[in-house]
Amino acid sequence: MPNWADSFEIPWQKLPEELVQNLERQKRPSARQRREMVRIVVSEMMKICKNPTKHNTTEIAKRMVAKYPKSLQDVIDGDVIGLGYHSLVKQLKSRVENVKRPDTPRIRKRKAASDDNDTDEIPAEQKASVQDTYGCVSWEPKHLPLSETVESQVEKKEEMRKLFKEINYNIDVVKELVKCTYFTQRKDINKGASIQKLCQEWPFLFTEVGMTAHFQELTGVNPMETFLTNVDKKGARLLNFLKCVDAQKHKQVLNALLKLQTERGRSSGCSEELVEMVLLLLAHFGEKEERLFHCIEMTSLPGEVQMENVPPTPCIIVCVTTASTYTTQWNCDQHWSSSKDVSFP
Template structure:
């Protein structure tokens, strides 16, 4: 764990119950205005802290810090801090080439992060509905969003730092501020994206740290076996799992209405009467009307009615589209693998 800075210590002393996210914001604010020693606290004014704290919190912190600045021990400590800082800068000067390399890496990180495209299309439909309507997603959906974003980020770069996650979080909050800004009791905390940055960072660290193997299953091995070698039929096999997970949709696709769904259904009926309908057009219409298809099935409509309303359902193309929509990716491959085909 990184050593706690004197700024964080100063914050903990005066506002111990402040949420960690707010402490992060306050620490960055103090750094940005140039606070380097305890003596610097006497030059801060209330307005300097209002982007991170509420007025009463800011006044309380200032009063305590300025009182401490009057202590002789603190003055001595700050002088020592200044001397140490100067010595550190001198010791770093011979390593200018290393510093330049570090700056270059940071620039590269910013470059890919700026060009990174948020994978909105991969988010669950329920999440996108919340974002588009300006509602705050549930903790479960927010965690899923973070997982998807980090997965995409790791495909773009093998060395992601806080600068990268900050750039990505800024983009996301800028597009959907009402849904994603960091808010405490109705007030936006700092610039609004620090809480999302923290979530992205935590997820990134968890993924990098994770060494959990795939679920495996073994056949029982008898106790009287006289060899350490395991026959091929007893070797561990990766356990495949698959199933219908997208069968009960809660929302229409974004931009769709019951009327537009009905129009597409009628178009599918007409295409089914053609000798050679366009497969791509059929596929797109089947995908876009998936919500209504599932609604009809879940309401328990008779198979004859379904055949009449959704004729492509009973043809290879329509069946394939519906199967892929109801099952997670890779299910069809796993199914055929199980059959040995």
């Protein structure tokens, strides 16, 4: 029954009376009531189909929210988030997976390496095979584009390497070349090629234009447009929460806020609000600034960076006037990403 979800009757009559009253009165159900509703709906779904798909749960969640939008829609401060039913889809899908769990074979996890073992002994292919593909629309393309051949991929790859050495290359040409060679890029990345090798073979992957084009092919999302749009829509609200609510609950956020306030007015390259947002988010998640930002002098060139001092995890190398005050003087227009021995996304 491929279209069973379209005719599925949502069991409103089986829901607890208290929950039904809240729905009819356009009140938000409690977390406990919402979980009970999800359990009942999924139980009825699985009587018809033992393996509901995400499409099925999405259709049913959409109909549930359409019937009681005031009670079930995803809303923050009066604004509808996304399509309004994402959280309910997620709850329904999670419940389906929990019910199916006894019949699902366990995933065999790789044994943790002992302290005496070198992680480099694990084959690169095995490392890549356990990476999470969540959120990707084209993690590993199976076929070359119809207009491409193995030979044309090699030619375009060499063309990109030559363009990279030019000072004023055409950005649109680079974007098109990255898109055309995406199949081969993913092949190298998913085989576990090192960052150093990828940097040599595909240098544009480590520039804004190449990284953005590759990310858009990988996820179907333009990272810069999406980021800037979300900053415009939600940035002020997020910053207000971090300052007024989060700082009162977490000492590290309060300390970061006090430090930013004493140094306010000395940032350059970015708006002060954006700098504050990034640094307060780091404090909220307990991340150390020095693990994300590696500071060098403003006049330094990429080849002058001492890699032995760079953190082993992905970081941003920031050109600053004075390395000791990098927290507010980092320049967003003069930095490049760096990493040592980590997998590319």
